[in-house]
Amino acid sequence: MPEGDTVYRAARLLDRSLTGRELVATDFRVPQHATVDLSGGTVLGTVSRGKHLLTRVDRGQEAWTLHTHLKMEGAWRVLRPDQRWPRPAHQARVVLTTPDQVAVGFSLGIVELLDRAEEASAVGHLGPDLLGPDWDADEAVRRLMTEPGRPLREALIDQRNLAGIGNMYAAELCFVAGLHPETPVREVAGLRRLVQRAHQMLDLNKERAFQSTTGNLRERERLWVYRRDRSPCRRCGTPVVVEMHGPEGQERASYWCPSCQPATS
Numbered sequence: 001m002p003e004g005d006t007v008y009r010a011a012r013l014l015d016r017s018l019t020g021r022e023l024v025a026t027d028f029r030v031p032q033h034a035t036v037d038l039s040g041g042t043v044l045g046t047v048s049r050g051k052h053l054l055t056r057v058d059r060g061q062e063a064w065t066l067h068t069h070l071k072m073e074g075a076w077r078v079l080r081p082d083q084r085w086p087r088p089a090h091q092a093r094v095v096l097t098t099p100d101q102v103a104v105g106f107s108l109g110i111v112e113l114l115d116r117a118e119e120a121s122a123v124g125h126l127g128p129d130l131l132g133p134d135w136d137a138d139e140a141v142r143r144l145m146t147e148p149g150r151p152l153r154e155a156l157i158d159q160r161n162l163a164g165i166g167n168m169y170a171a172e173l174c175f176v177a178g179l180h181p182e183t184p185v186r187e188v189a190g191l192r193r194l195v196q197r198a199h200q201m202l203d204l205n206k207e208r209a210f211q212s213t214t215g216n217l218r219e220r221e222r223l224w225v226y227r228r229d230r231s232p233c234r235r236c237g238t239p240v241v242v243e244m245h246g247p248e249g250q251e252r253a254s255y256w257c258p259s260c261q262p263a264t265s
């Protein structure tokens, strides 16, 4: 699942390519919006809010917001009209055409057209956005502490606490903090420092083509523990372990070094 910085880059791409442009054709390939046509509209811009994308389009007196989410496999691509699509056409969920470019949203998890005034219904539940202009570490800590018994990794990926962390950054953050992923939030001594670290991690990576938490950009050396099960820990050599954690039905793979991140109890 894409992390917040990946979504941020997608927003930047759409913003650079579409802002100020007129839409000459639109195609919403989802049942609820199949008949909608925003051609003639002008794109005002695209922003990310956590892992959500908001593309604002004005058309006459109408003010629309296209809300999309990449979920597991989604991606936005911007192409020239004559360019071959990088994915099969049946995966396209949205096609926005300007006079010289085509933006295609493939395999999007959410495609929703909202009245601009209703944007909050899509993103109002989110905690402080790690890459937003209004990032607020204190508020993120406050929200995390509302469920003090919750395992840290699970609390970090809950977008209502802070928005932008996925399973990869959650695993990496637990490692750099030396904390077992199942540590209850209340037992995390430097919670504010951890939250700041999360902000730094995403901020450092938001313009990079490849995400790195180790600072090393070489392939296979970019991450501490995520998807490195059975490989030696970069600090102590102990094999990294993986286990499924999380509430029933929402289990996710959790990676950690048993030596650097011992269980608390």
Ligand SMILES: [Zn+2]
Residues within 6 Å of the ligand: 233, 234, 235, 236, 237, 238, 257, 258, 259, 260, 261
């Ligand atoms: Zn280790």
